Structure formats: structure tokens, C-alpha cells
Amino acid sequence: MDKGKIVDLEDRIPKLKEQRRRKANRRLIFMLFLFFTLIVVVAYVQSPLSHVKKITVVGNGMYSTAELINKTGLSNNTNIWKVKTQDVSAKLTSLPEIKKAIIKIHWPNTIIIQVQEHNRIAYLEKNKVYFPVMENGKIITDRKTNEISGNFPILFDFKEGAALNQMVTGLRNLPNEILNSISEIHYTPNKTDQYHISLFMNDGFEVSATLRTFSEKMVNYPSIISQLDPNKKGVIDLEVGSYFKAYDPQGEDKQVEKDKGNG
Incomplete structure (x- = not known):
């Protein structure tokens, strides 16, 4: 047997004991740390802290x-x-x-x-008070006001449901320039169109439209009024094509062309 590989047992025993002692100490320290940590956590959870x-x-x-x-x-x-x-x-x-x-x-x-x-997109008039209408089609009944702050369209005769949802969707799709030009929107269904609406604009014109095509046709509004005499007010019919009828009985009816750039 190679003498270089012989290790005296008496030399190994103290080293093994020291290793076991250190291992036991580490285990004890860990257990104490875990114990006190649990105590702190329980005390924290149960305390006002x-x-x-x-x-x-x-x-x-x-x-x-x-x-x-x-x-x-x-x-x-x-x-x-x-x-x-x-x-x-x-x-x-x-x-x-x-x-x-x-x-x-x-x-x-x-x-x-x-x-x-949700963004506020309009106000609903009812009994001379106004209720906010949100972009999700909800009417906030507990926030009525007698005065409107901001430039919002005022809706009449609407209630929560399909018609109001379409109205809100149409308003969301309009450019701000056109949205801000609308004063009032009245829900005026008839025998031929249950989604008919009448708009009153800030410039004095009235618009007859249907909710089904409201937003896509209203984008042409600036082009349409540019072809009309601003001193002769009347109704712009956007239900089928674009047609203007003056309020003045002596005023002439006029077919209005769409801006070619908008289709």
C-alpha cells in the first residue's frame, strides 16, 4: 500500500467533528431565522401596521x-x-x-x-335638465345639470338602446370640426326609417339624416355648405344623396354635390 495515501484516523476525526458542528450551526441559524421571520410576519399581519x-x-x-x-x-x-x-x-x-x-x-x-x-360625448335633454351621455352609450342619470359646460351636442328624445348606441358611434367617428358644429340632434323616427334624426347646426342649417349613414355622410358637411348661400337657411337632406331645401318658400331647391375627394 502506498504510504502517501495512508491517513491517520486520529487526524480525520477532529476534522469530521468540526465539519458536523459547522453544519449543525448553520442549520440552527437558518431555523432560528425562519422562526423569527414567521413571528414578525404573523405580528405584522395581526397588527394595525x-x-x-x-x-x-x-x-x-x-x-x-x-x-x-x-x-x-x-x-x-x-x-x-x-x-x-x-x-x-x-x-x-x-x-x-x-x-x-x-x-x-x-x-x-x-x-x-x-x-x-369614458369620454363624455353629448348631453341628453329631458324636462329642461341635461344628463351626460358617455362614449359607451350610457346616460348618467345621477349627474344632471341645468347648464352645459363645453361644446357638446344636445340630444332630444333618445334613450339607452340601439338608436343611442348608433348615435354615439356616429359622433365618435366625426372629426372634431364637424362634431363641434352640431348644436342639437333630435331622434325623429318615421314610418320609413326608425333611425331618422334631425340635426340643428350652429351655423343655422338643419340636416335630415339616418343613423345608418350619419357619420359617413356628415363628413361632407363642410363641402356641402360651401356650395350654399349662407344667408338662405334650410334643410340639407342626407338620407339619399345630398339635397337642400330652403325654409323660404321663394327659395329654390338645390341638389348638392359631394366633394369628389370624399367619394
Whole structure:
């Protein structure tokens, strides 16, 4: 046997004992660390330190911060570990003016609520008061006002449903220049067209149209009025083609051509 490979057992035993002792110490330290960590976590969860201390809301304009927080059901007594972000988001998006809500938890005790609201696209007149109409076709009945701020079309005789949805879609598709030129839109269905509407423009003209082709034909409005005498007001019929009839009985009817660039 090679003498270089012979190791004295007495020399090995102390080394093995030292290795085992170090391993046992490391295991003990880890267990103590885990034990105290669990104690700290349990104490934190059970103490007021884990309660929500601050709620920040960003992106809101139509709802106040207090209204949105109240809707979430969150408060300073809420344990932050029990906050379910999807549930909070669902509560907020159930509001007709809220399009999207993102909930973020910033440890140890802060909640950030970021909301995206539906755009207000018109107002509905009813009994001389006005209700906001949102881009999703919802009428906000709890936010009536006697005065309108901003340049929005006023809708008459509409209610939530297919006709209003088409009206809102048509308004969303219009360029701002044309949208801002509309003063009133009356829902005036008849025997031949249940989607007939009558528009009254800020420049004094009236437009007869159907919701089915409203937006695609209204884009030609600037071109159409450029061919008319601004001193002779009347009705621009956009239901079939483009036709102008003056209010003045002595005024002449006029066939109006579309701008060739718009088809």
C-alpha cells in the first residue's frame, strides 16, 4: 500500500467533528431565522401596521377621489393582505363612467388606484335638465345639470338602446370640426326609417339624416355648405344623396354635390 495515501484516523476525526458542528450551526441559524421571520410576519399581519394607510387615486375627473374610494369599500381598517385587486377593479368598472381601473399595492400599506374614464360625448335633454351621455352609450342619470359646460351636442328624445348606441358611434367617428358644429340632434323616427334624426347646426342649417349613414355622410358637411348661400337657411337632406331645401318658400331647391375627394 502506498504510504502517501495512508491517513491517520486520529487526524480525520477532529476534522469530521468540526465539519458536523459547522453544519449543525448553520442549520440552527437558518431555523432560528425562519422562526423569527414567521413571528414578525404573523405580528405584522395581526397588527394595525398591515392596515391600509394611504389610498391614492389618479386619472379621475368625473368622480371625486372620495366617491371612488367609497365605491371600492377600502378604508384604514382594511388589511392590505386581504385586498383583492381584481375585485376592487370590478367594483370601479361597474360605474358607467369608468372604462378601466388598475389597482396596485405598494408595500407595506399603500394602494394606488389608476382609472380611465369614458369620454363624455353629448348631453341628453329631458324636462329642461341635461344628463351626460358617455362614449359607451350610457346616460348618467345621477349627474344632471341645468347648464352645459363645453361644446357638446344636445340630444332630444333618445334613450339607452340601439338608436343611442348608433348615435354615439356616429359622433365618435366625426372629426372634431364637424362634431363641434352640431348644436342639437333630435331622434325623429318615421314610418320609413326608425333611425331618422334631425340635426340643428350652429351655423343655422338643419340636416335630415339616418343613423345608418350619419357619420359617413356628415363628413361632407363642410363641402356641402360651401356650395350654399349662407344667408338662405334650410334643410340639407342626407338620407339619399345630398339635397337642400330652403325654409323660404321663394327659395329654390338645390341638389348638392359631394366633394369628389370624399367619394
